[in-house]
Amino acid sequence: MRIVRLANFVTPTSGGLRTALRELGTGYAAAGHEPVLIIPGPAEHDERTEAGRIITMPGPKVPGLGGYRVLTDRRRLRRLLEELEPDRLEVSGRTTLRWTGAWARSRGVRSMMVSHESLSGLLRLYGGPAALADRLNRASASRFDTVVCTTGWAAAEFARLGTANLIRVPLGVDLEAFGPERADRRLRAPGRVLLVHCGRLSPEKRPDRSIRALAELHRRGLPVELVVAGDGPLRPKLERQAAHLAVRFLGHVTDRDRLAALLATADVALAPGPVETFGLAALEALASGTPVVASRHSALPEVIGPAGLAVDDDPAAYADAVELLLAEPSLRAAARAQAECHGWPAAVQGFLHAHGLTGALR
Template structure:
């Protein structure tokens, strides 16, 4: 099967979408599929990859995030689609890229992959002090109408987690195929724990080797709530010695740096692109502290789990769906004091059972090969009906069952 992903937010310096698509290329090759990505960038060029490659289409830079570009002219994208003649076209965002796919005249099957919940990322965070999430959903009914209108141009909608599939179905986008994401399990392991690395990280935080090492990893974006994570960890460190290492960069760097300024036990380091080095950092810490409540799945928390790391994070979104009670603590989203209390609760546990539970949780993290196999199976069910309208097929339900 030949798949083309029109990926509006794919960038060499991006976050989870970049990680996901890079791995998608590798697994597609393993499973015998061709995969091509069409993405906006600074110039027109082709970049070969396993199983296919990336067609970069020259486009203007996104005004509010220099990591990304935005599709403008549909013609170059349609030209690539015509030349590639795919079996299935995936739109991996609900914005301009999805409309470019919707208006292409080719006969391929089409699927919209929802990598995020825009209402949870933005309005529900901005307006949290004014109204409940349900009320904010009501205020943004116009956006849900927009998504329903867009959905009508696609044969299928996919969400990378069951909780998100159910949420979209509640707003009339159904049926939505809930196909949980996964991680490259071979790249992350508790056996990568490095005590020397742990000591160096604690030293960078000005903490002794017997202090607790907390790790926070991800793009510096407002949805990640890193200033809150920093404040909560510093608050907890007034009770027990904790050093916090924050790994990342992005458009919210000024607020993150202000939050860390004057906190000697907080150390900021740039994004770690070397996957084995990132895996060693995750395996060598004592806790991952997370703040984002709007993730589809939570790739970084899943990688931390696979590394045997206990977790502290919010009670909404992909994190809450992923975390195991025996090796994690949950706090009400956005509540700094509650997050600090959750960190202290985790470290108040008996270390031996906590370590054992974290190691057990590591073995239960979903492999990304299973995700992609399920995704490609779902796409295969859409291909023949697209070529022959007399064939009909049901879309998998949010529970993940496939016909």
């Protein structure tokens, strides 16, 4: 079966969504299907990868989002979809791509929308009306045969609308690429506790909370260093905020081995984003044997389970949680065990089932 997938907000430096698209595409191909991914970019491009064919179409940048682009040329995209003749359509995008659900239905193609973000959460964060999220979510759910959410938290905004075509399928983590054995003590400053924040430096991720938590730990006299792996529009502001603190900004880490070593070496990972619908970076930390402190307002309490703490969005609460986790070294084994519940093969099978497809991973 040819599974054509559409996604906005994918760049060479984007994180969780890009990882999920790659891993699912690789899994679909391994199960005997033909994945084709269409994403926006600065120019046309067409390549074959182990995750399937990837077609880049020109798309404009969204102002203020640090380089993210969207697919807006409906006529061109419609022609491409008609050329590809998909057996299944999978859409990761709830703005400029919502119309494709109606296109698929008109041609008898089964369609799926994957909700990688919480509209109600984002509108709450930016002060928008909750009724708008409900209206858009109803419209999305009505146009696609299936709506897939990765956590119960993410599914809640659809479930309360009585969405009948809602399916929950958790994402996964590469349990071979990330593991406690990848720790590298050379990454740790002597005599310091190592914290890591891994994620895009954008407002909805609230990276400033990790820096404020570090400042609170310094105030308490703890020898703590924070490493920030990620880039984004807030980086200059964050660097000014952290000017007198023990913080290292690495930018976007493209080398997965380097990232795996950092996560395995860290004592605690911080995930303060209040609207995270799954949190792949946090799951990669757990797979590395590193417990996580997360915002209790996000989906991450579901993901981290007993391998971390979920707290209020307050620097003192984050600092308290870090100190509690540091006092429980047995949590490193619990973190790895929690991650082992979320392998990519199970996620791929779950997505294929949502598509009404099967396929044994080769």
